[in-house]
Amino acid sequence: MAAVVTPVLMAGIGEADLRDITVYRQRGGYKQLERAFKEFTGVQLLDMAKASGLRGRGGAGFPTGMKWGFLPGNDKPRYMVCNCDEAEPGTFKDHMLLEETPHLVLEGILIGAYAIGCKHAFIYIRGEFKRGFEIMSKAVEEARAAGFIGKNLFGTGNDLEFTIHRGAGAYICGEETALLNSLEGKRGEPRLKPPFPAVEGLYKMPTVVNNVETLAYLVPILEKGAEWFAAVGTEKSKGFKIVSISGHVKKPGNYEIPLGTTVRELIEIAGGPREGRTVVAVQPGGGSSAAIFDQNLDLPYDYESMAKAGTMLGSGAMVVFDDTTDFVKAAYSLVRFFAHESCGQCTPCREGGHWLEQTLERFVHGQALQSDIDMLKKVSRQLTGINLCALGDSIEPFLASVVNRFPEQFEARVLKEMVSK
Amino acid sequence: MTMTPDRLEVFEEIRERLRPECERLIALYPDTRSALIPMMHLFQAEEGYASQEAMRAIAGHLNVTTATVESTISFYTLFFRKRVGKYMLQVCRNLSCTMNGAEDIMAYFREQLGIGHLETAEDGLFSYEEVECLAACDRAPCMQINLEFVYDLTPKMVDDILAAIKGGTYPVAPLPQTGEPPKTWIMNQDSQVSRGDKSPGAENVGHPNNPGGIGDPSGVIMLDRIILERERFVGRTRERMVNEPNVVLEVVREEEQETWQPS
Numbered sequence: 001m002a003a004v005v006t007p008v009l010m011a012g013i014g015e016a017d018l019r020d021i022t023v024y025r026q027r028g029g030y031k032q033l034e035r036a037f038k039e040f041t042g043v044q045l046l047d048m049a050k051a052s053g054l055r056g057r058g059g060a061g062f063p064t065g066m067k068w069g070f071l072p073g074n075d076k077p078r079y080m081v082c083n084c085d086e087a088e089p090g091t092f093k094d095h096m097l098l099e100e101t102p103h104l105v106l107e108g109i110l111i112g113a114y115a116i117g118c119k120h121a122f123i124y125i126r127g128e129f130k131r132g133f134e135i136m137s138k139a140v141e142e143a144r145a146a147g148f149i150g151k152n153l154f155g156t157g158n159d160l161e162f163t164i165h166r167g168a169g170a171y172i173c174g175e176e177t178a179l180l181n182s183l184e185g186k187r188g189e190p191r192l193k194p195p196f197p198a199v200e201g202l203y204k205m206p207t208v209v210n211n212v213e214t215l216a217y218l219v220p221i222l223e224k225g226a227e228w229f230a231a232v233g234t235e236k237s238k239g240f241k242i243v244s245i246s247g248h249v250k251k252p253g254n255y256e257i258p259l260g261t262t263v264r265e266l267i268e269i270a271g272g273p274r275e276g277r278t279v280v281a282v283q284p285g286g287g288s289s290a291a292i293f294d295q296n297l298d299l300p301y302d303y304e305s306m307a308k309a310g311t312m313l314g315s316g317a318m319v320v321f322d323d324t325t326d327f328v329k330a331a332y333s334l335v336r337f338f339a340h341e342s343c344g345q346c347t348p349c350r351e352g353g354h355w356l357e358q359t360l361e362r363f364v365h366g367q368a369l370q371s372d373i374d375m376l377k378k379v380s381r382q383l384t385g386i387n388l389c390a391l392g393d394s395i396e397p398f399l400a401s402v403v404n405r406f407p408e409q410f411e412a413r414v415l416k417e418m419v420s421k
Numbered sequence: 422m423t424m425t426p427d428r429l430e431v432f433e434e435i436r437e438r439l440r441p442e443c444e445r446l447i448a449l450y451p452d453t454r455s456a457l458i459p460m461m462h463l464f465q466a467e468e469g470y471a472s473q474e475a476m477r478a479i480a481g482h483l484n485v486t487t488a489t490v491e492s493t494i495s496f497y498t499l500f501f502r503k504r505v506g507k508y509m510l511q512v513c514r515n516l517s518c519t520m521n522g523a524e525d526i527m528a529y530f531r532e533q534l535g536i537g538h539l540e541t542a543e544d545g546l547f548s549y550e551e552v553e554c555l556a557a558c559d560r561a562p563c564m565q566i567n568l569e570f571v572y573d574l575t576p577k578m579v580d581d582i583l584a585a586i587k588g589g590t591y592p593v594a595p596l597p598q599t600g601e602p603p604k605t606w607i608m609n610q611d612s613q614v615s616r617g618d619k620s621p622g623a624e625n626v627g628h629p630n631n632p633g634g635i636g637d638p639s640g641v642i643m644l645d646r647i648i649l650e651r652e653r654f655v656g657r658t659r660e661r662m663v664n665e666p667n668v669v670l671e672v673v674r675e676e677e678q679e680t681w682q683p684s
Contacts, residue, residue: 077451089515089554120451127462127499128555130568163449168458169499171553185457185483187496203452246517246558253559287516287554319517319558333519337553343496 005269008240009216010256013100019135021142024103030148032222036111037154040222045115049218051226053238058083058174058211059286059315061237061303068116070198071206079207080113081183082123082215084132085167085174089287089337090317093242093254094212098125098132101216102139106162108215110148111222113160116208120161123212124179127168136164171341175389176209177201178343189343190389211315213242233259237302241316245270248277248322260300263292267320277322281405285314287334288394290401291321311397327402327409332360338395349392352383356395363413370414376403431599432474435467443482453483457493461500469597470501486670498552506541506548507595508586510534511565512574514551517558526562526574527551533583545598546586569593 007013016023024030036045050065071078082105086094097105105123113121125133140162143149151159165183167173173182177191180202201207217239221229229239237259243266246252250271257266263282273279281291284301290311292299299305306313321330339353356379362368380400384393403410442463446456457479464475471494473487480487494500512518512527531537534547541548557563560572571582585591648667 086556087554090517090558091554092556092558095556126556127497128565128568131570165455166459166462167499168462168497170497182458183455184452185454185493187493189496244558246561247520252517252561283516317558319520321520325520329519330516333514333516337515340553 004261005255005257006240007256008220009097009101009104009213009242010254013096018101018103019099019139021103021139021146024101025146028223029103030107030143030146032219033107033110033114033148034154036114036222037156037158042115042117045111045218045222048221048226049115052217052221052229053226053233053236054214054217054221054229055237055303056211057213057217057241057316059088059288059312061313064210064214067198067210068208070196071116071208072199074206076205077120077203078116078118079202079205080109080116080118080121081176081179081202081207081209082109082112082121082212083174083176083179083209084123084125084129084212085171085179086126086212086315087128087171087174087341088315088317089334090244090246090283090319091286091315092244092246093316095129095132096254097212097216097242098129099135102132102136103143104216104219105212106136106139106143107148108212108218110160110162111218112208112210112215114158115218118208119159120163122163122165122183122202124173124183125164125166126173127166127170129166133164133166140164170343171337172343172389172391175391178389179209180207187343189345190391192388234300234302234304236304237313241301241313243301244315244317245320246318247283247320248274248279248325249320250274257301259302263297263299263301263318266301266318267297270320273320273322277324279320280323280325281321281327281402283311283317283319283321283398285312286317287337288312288390288397289314290397291405292401293405311401327406328360328363328413331399331402332357332364334398335360335395338391342391346387346392348383349387349395352379352392353395356399360399363410366413366415368410368414370411373403373407373410373414376400376410428474432472432478435464436474436478439463439467443479447482454485457483457490458497461490461494465500467597468599470504472599504598505596506545507598508546508591508593509548509550509565509567509596511550511552511555513553513555513557513561513563515554515558517554518562521561523562523574526564526576526579529576529579533579566591567593567596 012018012027018024046065046068049068054064056062056064084094084098109121109123123136125136140149149160149162153160167182170188172178173188175190176197177193178188180197181191182188183202197207197209199206233239239259240256241259242254242256244254245266249267252270255269263284267279281293282297283289283291284306292309292311296309299309303313335356339357342349342353344350359372362372376399380396383396387393443460446459447453450456460479460482461471465471468475476490476494477487480490495502510530512523512530514523514527530549534542534549536542536549538549538551555563555565557570557572562574563570563572564574582591
């Protein structure tokens with residue numbers, strides 16, 4: 001497959017001021033919302049989401065239609081919450097969508113909300129995105145004035161309210177139950193699951209939490225049909241994906257591609273490695289994912305291939321490392337991040353993260369012991385799979401992968417002689 | 422900080438002025454408590470930091486205890502529980518920025534400012550913090566100044582930014598300065614967040630969100646829970662607390678008012 005950038009959600013960004021509702025509507029904006037309300041029932045939209053093969057773009061890759069299908073058939077109020085708490089190291093796609101094309105994001109959320117029979121939708125925006133919050137606030141005002149939010153929409157008798165909620169600086173609030181706690185005005189601590197949000201979410205009501213990019217894709221899917229989306233990509237990873245490429249490449253940025261494009265092609269799309277350098281590692285799915293090397297760079301970029309290579313596609317944040325990289329420092333910055341962002345509920349994550357951070361700090365300063373290397377290799381078993389949420393499991397994959405691949409970089413930081421006191 | 426009559430009057434004015442906006446925020450949600458974080462944003466935008474008085478006012482609006490508000494606020498790093506400088510400089514220290522020279526930029530900032538991570542300059546113009554990923558990795562190294570992004574940092578840009586702020590020509594508005602003087606972010610120095618990266622003379626400076634010294638809020642939090650989930654506590658707690666939690670809470674609040682010592 002040729003390496004092709006295919007702007008779908010990103011179409012028009014940089015060409016027109018899509019923050020303006022007039023411009024957005026001239027380009028066909030909000031037509032799909034009107035169609036959804038007038039021509040479709042919630043069940044039809046759910047079937048369409050299922051048929052398109054759309055999977056969660058926030059990190060877990062869970063099929064969107066199936067997630068909606070978990071909602072119980074009771075008459076409790078339901079809530080749709082859009083997760084825009086983007087803070088995974090290396091990810092910057094939602095930030096761009098929010099600031100550049102807020103109406104597309106809003107239209108996607110409203111379609112999703114209508115599909116699940118929700119009367120009040122929310123977007124949870126990361127606290128640091130103050131500018132994005134202001135842009136979205138203006139977009140919502142414009143949409144409300146145009147009659148896309150409120151009562152009796154398009155004369156169909158359906159009501160839909162919308163609230164923007166701005167967080168206040170906590171990576172963990174990207175975890176869906178932590179996000180719901182934060183939205184309820186509590187500390188952003190993940191909940192014990194089950195019950196899952198579909199059964200007991202916001203205000204203990206059935207709730208769906210979807211990523212910004214996931215919901216935005218509903219707009220083109222509705223316009224062009226589920227088959228159009230499902231025809232792109234691989235067998236199980238269908239459709240397009242915005243990949244945030246950063247690190248040691250010439251042209252870092254967001255690139256929208258069909259899933260299944262190879263990792264090496266993606267590096268080329270981002271301008272390739274810097275002059276005279278070669279790529280030695282790639283982290284394919286954000287700070288939580290293990291790095292991949294050499295032959296794995298020719299793998300197609302999709303959920304299954306990445307999982308098979310022992311890593312994950314995650315949020316689609318690709319960080320490229322060339323041969324100048326100090327992997328001790330790279331691992332340290334990620335471990336420090338997770339230790340800093342741990343909410344502290346579960347002991348392995350709270351203590352383990354802090355402990356690993358201190359160990360890596362010794363490596364950075366050349367003060368490590370030989371036994372520390374063995375410890376780094378073994379530690380994963382004590383961190384993974386035993387926490388309330390995935391943050392604890394995210395601390396070590398990258399670290400473990402680079403310790404195994406570049407042990408010499410770590411060994412070089414071991415104290416050569418113990419200084420006698 | 423002492424609660425001078427001036428301070429009380431000033432805050433009273435702020436609280437009254439923000440009351441309609443607070444009520445609007447509450448009306449946005451199906452449940453009142455959801456307005457807690459937006460309200461704190463509102464008060465912090467007004468005062469420059471999350472003051473004890475603001476937390477008290479929010480507690481009043483939401484009909485929860487001040488301790489409940491404080492325990493929530495303390496979870497979030499963007500709420501400064503002590504006053505910070507007029508310009509909050511937050512430089513990203515995460516992966517892509519580190520790979521693209523953030524370490525040099527951070528060292529340069531520290532050198533130029535004469536302060537380190539989580540410190541406020543003596544004249545109260547700058548606070549400096551090294552933060553986690555800001556979701557702008559394609560424009561690394563990046564930072565935020567009072568939450569406005571600055572991309573592709575170079576030492577030259579650092580010079581220009583600092584000169585513009587000092588000269589009063591920087592286009593981003595300063596944080597408001599109310600309450601205590603900006604000798605801030607002081608706490609016990611052996612905490613996890615405050616170790617390392619200190620410049621000389623700043624040994625006592627710590628993180629704004631852990632000032633300490635407020636006292637143990639667990640009793641009040643418990644009363645809060647009793648009000649919300651009364652059935653669960655019947656037979657497990659003193660009768661009066663279960664049957665008349667609001668009355669007990671009022672007494673506790675009054676005591677809190679009386680015994681609360683400004684830190």
